[in-house]
Amino acid sequence: MSEPTGSKRTRPHLALAAAMILLAAGGLPTTGCSSEAEQARTIRKKGRNTFYVCKSCGASGKTRIGYDDKFPIRCPQCDQVAAVGGLKCTRCSRIIEAQNKPVYTCPHCQFVYDNRLSGPAPGPAAPNAAGP
Numbered sequence: 001m002s003e004p005t006g007s008k009r010t011r012p013h014l015a016l017a018a019a020m021i022l023l024a025a026g027g028l029p030t031t032g033c034s035s036e037a038e039q040a041r042t043i044r045k046k047g048r049n050t051f052y053v054c055k056s057c058g059a060s061g062k063t064r065i066g067y068d069d070k071f072p073i074r075c076p077q078c079d080q081v082a083a084v085g086g087l088k089c090t091r092c093s094r095i096i097e098a099q100n101k102p103v104y105t106c107p108h109c110q111f112v113y114d115n116r117l118s119g120p121a122p123g124p125a126a127p128n129a130a131g132p
């Protein structure tokens with residue numbers, strides 16, 4: 001019987017307190033994981049090493065790009081934003097343009113990269129082939 005007046009008086013106050021707690025919590029997001037965030041920022045600043053092949057001047061090599069950088073990047077040789085991602089050919093050790101295809105050929109040594117084989121690995125014992 002005494003509830004209605006009491007709850008009416010306390011509710012707005014509670015809501016205000018809850019809002020203040022939310023504000024306070026939202027205002028201090030860095031206290032708990034500041035070192036982690038800083039580490040991530042340092043890693044981001046450092047960037048990563050990548051191979052590149054310039055579509056403009058044909059230069060290729062290794063360079064350092066930021067984690068947020070997207071290809072094409074600026075070519076260190078000709079300063080054109082025409083350098084695409086590259087990879088080192090395992091056969092001739094030259095840098096070739098990275099292809100987004102399952103099968104591609106090294107333009108230098110004609111070595112064929114067949115990434116279709118990297119899918120399901122052949123198991124030691126296939127269930128169908130079991131038997132003497």
Ligand SMILES: [Zn+2]
Nearest residue numbers: 054057075078
């Ligand atoms: Zn270039």
Ligand SMILES: [Zn+2]
Nearest residue numbers: 089092106109
């Ligand atoms: Zn090659």
